[in-house]
Amino acid sequence: MTDRAERAVLAGGCFWGMQDLIRKLPGVIATRVGYTGGDVANATYRNHGTHAEGIEIVFDPGTISYRRILEVFFQIHDPTTKNRQGNDIGMSYRSAIYYVDDEQKRVAEETIADVNASGLWPGKVVTEVEPVGDFWEAEPEHQDYLERYPNGYTCHFPRQNWILPQRSAAE
Numbered sequence: 001m002t003d004r005a006e007r008a009v010l011a012g013g014c015f016w017g018m019q020d021l022i023r024k025l026p027g028v029i030a031t032r033v034g035y036t037g038g039d040v041a042n043a044t045y046r047n048h049g050t051h052a053e054g055i056e057i058v059f060d061p062g063t064i065s066y067r068r069i070l071e072v073f074f075q076i077h078d079p080t081t082k083n084r085q086g087n088d089i090g091m092s093y094r095s096a097i098y099y100v101d102d103e104q105k106r107v108a109e110e111t112i113a114d115v116n117a118s119g120l121w122p123g124k125v126v127t128e129v130e131p132v133g134d135f136w137e138a139e140p141e142h143q144d145y146l147e148r149y150p151n152g153y154t155c156h157f158p159r160q161n162w163i164l165p166q167r168s169a170a171e
Helices: 015-022 066-076 102-118
Strands: 006-012 028-036 052-059 095-099 128-131 135-137
Touching: 006 015, 006 066, 015 028, 015 052, 015 066, 052 066, 052 095, 066 102, 095 102, 102 128
Parallel strands: 095 128
Antiparallel strands: 006 052, 006 095, 028 052, 028 135
């Protein structure tokens, strides 16, 4: 592990499924679910305004790259549906990347361009790319939900044989 950890904040539908899959990646140090990208201070499940359900990821960049985290993110949710994942509909379930610096923004934009060029999804990516703002940690009952309830609700799953090529490799 390197001496420094990095932070990523993503939203891609119900936060339970995203957390369950992303926390298992080698190099992911910690995850927590919460509300981000919206207008309500001290957001809660019952009062989160325009926030999305999101996940905060602390990772070791010496073991896993930000690009690799984004590749998994685009594999486990449908980035082409606006304000929706599976049966979950509304702004809370939008697809978004909240970058912490210019490099993350660049990698996010490049990765989206690769997803669009790949044809792996039937439509164009609608994922928002915005600077990170406040992240309000969700209530304890939402943290690690699928570890406590392995058969609980999720609309996230890894698509088999889904490998994102970079545009130069895809051309």
